[in-house]
Amino acid sequence: MQNKLLTYDEVLEETKENKRFLLLGNGFSMAYNKDRFSFTSLFQSAVDKGLIDSKSPMYEIFKDFDTTDFEEIIKNLEISIKVFNAYKILKDEDANMIYTDAIKLKEHLVDIITNNHPEKITDISEEEFEHSINFVKNYDSVYTLNYDLLLYWTTMKLEDYKDNEMIKNIKLEIGDGFSDLENDNKDYVVFTNSGKNSRYQKNFYLHGALHIFDNKYEIIKNTYSRTKKTLKEQTLENLKKEIYPIFVSEGTSSQKKSKIIHNAYLNHCYRSLKALGGKNSLIIFGTMLKTNDEHIQDAIMESNIKKIYIGIGSIDKTSELDAFVEKAIKHDKKVYFYDYRSVKVWR
Missing domain, CATH: 1.10.287 (Helix Hairpins)
Incomplete structure (x- = not known):
């Protein structure tokens, strides 16, 4: 067992030889604004x-x-x-x-x-985005349990910054599985990234997101660039048409998993997490993966990931993850702990 926490820079150094995958929890959103995103139900x-x-x-x-x-x-x-x-x-x-x-x-x-959600992307400062981009840019793929738009907005900004060469050494590609197909004149794009094309998806919303909707026969993503409408306007309009946002916000782990496996988009993301492997590393930030997220624990255990790094606030907190560590050992995985406070997420 570790006697001290790693720093985040040490985690990046230890994992630089192979692929890194990032799993985000609500701590990512709370780091932006604790008052806005602290509620859980x-x-x-x-x-x-x-x-x-x-x-x-x-x-x-x-x-x-x-x-x-x-x-x-x-x-x-x-x-x-x-x-x-x-x-x-x-x-x-x-x-x-x-x-x-x-x-x-x-x-x-x-x-x-x-x-409680920022109304539009411009509500977040460029300086804050620079920090969040520098955080996620080091990963080959990002998985998130959050359904807010902070990660989505960060990746949109990352693409701009990459095109303008404002930030260097970006590993993360901007692919979320949605594309135009024949919908050039629509207000939305469609989820098409499954099967042989799944390698192009690099951002996975394991519990859905507020900009992703179930349009009965297709999974769609609304975009501000096409509608010029805020999140609230888009959501209300879709609900009136019985088009619901896809997100899993609460409930037991079994209830969450049931909803996930009965939705094509969510199940695709979940299966992707289970398929991670090789000598690669999973870095977890902003979640302790407690009992209502056991389905996420199970997916990680089923994967072939060998090294798992979990961000915590103090060495004493490691005892709260004893069960997770024991489970990991049984699955031939090693768990390390780092100080999440050493990560500059938004500022």
């Missing part, structure tokens, strides 16, 4: 803010279905209206009440996920 946040009354039928439905997934409840409310109407057992006023609650939930969802 969308459902509890909605209850705390009074958006969902703990004595309301809406609250009871969440509890009865044993879920905190807004999309699941919204769809169930809308389906129930159709079923009750078909059996002619629903009065107009009852149908209106259920329909109104479904609309409210959509509005709540938009409010919760956008109110």
Whole structure:
């Protein structure tokens, strides 16, 4: 067991001979603004803010279905209206009440996920982006558990900086699996990067992201460059068309994994994590991979990655990861710890 933490520079030095992969948790977003991104439960946040009354039928439905997934409840409310109407057992006023609650939930969802989020990329300073770009540029691929747009915006800026030669020695390529195909005149691009083309994808949103939507028969990505609309405007417009953002925000590990394997995009990203291998290294920043992320632990263990570096705040924190270390040893992997405070993420 280590008796002192490595510095981040020492991690980069130790891993320079082979490929590096980065796994980000909420600490990446909290490093930008702790107040904006410190909450962990969308459902509890909605209850705390009074958006969902703990004595309301809406609250009871969440509890009865044993879920905190807004999309699941919204769809169930809308389906129930159709079923009750078909059996002619629903009065107009009852149908209106259920329909109104479904609309409210959509509005709540938009409010919760956008109110604390920077409205546009220009809200973040160039100096802050320089730090975040210098952080991610050292990796061959980046995997993230976050569904906010900070990594997406960072990679957009990285492309600009690379083209203008403002930052040197960039390893990370800008590929997220979305492309134009025949949609040149659309407001969105489509996820096409699977199978033999998967090698071109370098950024993976393991729990989805606010700019990625399920358009029933295709996975799409909205872009500000095409719509000139903010995240909030795009999200609200899509929800009105029953196009939902793909993100896994909460729940147990098994609930998260169930949602992942039933979505083509999420499952592709998850399988990519499991396929990492060789003499390469995985650097983890901003997450301790606790019980509600055991599915991510399992994917890492299933991979052929041999070295894992985890960022923590003090040497005493290593005991909280004893179970993870034991699991890693059984899978012929070595775990090292570094001081996450030695990383200049945003400033």
